[in-house]
Structure formats: C-alpha cells, structure tokens
Amino acid sequence: MTKGILWAVIQTPLLIPQRYPVGSPRHITLQFGVHRENWTHWIGEEFQATTLYEAWNGKIQAVAVKLPDHIPCANKYPHISVSWCKGIKPYESNLMLSSKFDYRLFKRSVKMKIEFLEWG
Numbered sequence: 001m002t003k004g005i006l007w008a009v010i011q012t013p014l015l016i017p018q019r020y021p022v023g024s025p026r027h028i029t030l031q032f033g034v035h036r037e038n039w040t041h042w043i044g045e046e047f048q049a050t051t052l053y054e055a056w057n058g059k060i061q062a063v064a065v066k067l068p069d070h071i072p073c074a075n076k077y078p079h080i081s082v083s084w085c086k087g088i089k090p091y092e093s094n095l096m097l098s099s100k101f102d103y104r105l106f107k108r109s110v111k112m113k114i115e116f117l118e119w120g
Helices: 092-097
Strands: 003-010 027-035 046-056 060-066 079-084 102-118
Touching: 027 102, 046 079, 046 092, 060 092, 079 092
Parallel strands: none
Antiparallel strands: 003 027, 003 102, 027 079, 046 060, 046 102, 060 079
C-alpha cells in the first residue's frame, strides 16, 4: 500500500506578502501518513475554502482556513503555511497555531483541489 499525504492544493493565487525568506503558500494538509487506497475517491475533488486570518510568531507565517464540513481534515488547525525562517519546517505552523501568535484578519475565498503526495 502506498503511503503519503492527502492535501488540498491552492488553485487560485493566495496573494499575501511573505514575512520570512523561505516557502510559499501551496496547500492544506488534510490527512498525514495515510494509505492512498483509502482516499482515492477524494482525489480530484474541488472546493472553496475561506481564509480567516494571517498568523505569525517570529519564525513562521500561516493563514488559518475554514473548510467545508464535508472535507476530511484531520488537522485540528487547518491552515496554509505561507513562509518561514531558514531551519524551520512548515509543519511548525501547527505548533504556532496551538500557542501564542500575532494575527490580522485575512478573509478570502480560495479554490482548492484535493491531491495525494506519495512518499518515497
């Protein structure tokens, strides 16, 4: 069985200035470390997401996202990682969103498409 990440890839540009030198907004992780065979019926699904606010903490920047209720997201804090400092990993957006951060409202509608990224 093929393992990987089920994610929603941005189909319309997310125009937001990057606060840090690394990265660019690309996707929302929906399911991490799952078998492709269990999620095949979702691949290709398109939907609209709504951004809520931009968040940052001195190391990483992300945009919090509201997903439609039917989208299978296991992430407690759905978001799009936007940029980060050298040496920081994009998954650290989850750590930031579960603690203290600065923020500003950032309301946009974003078209997304579900894809699967295989590991290895």
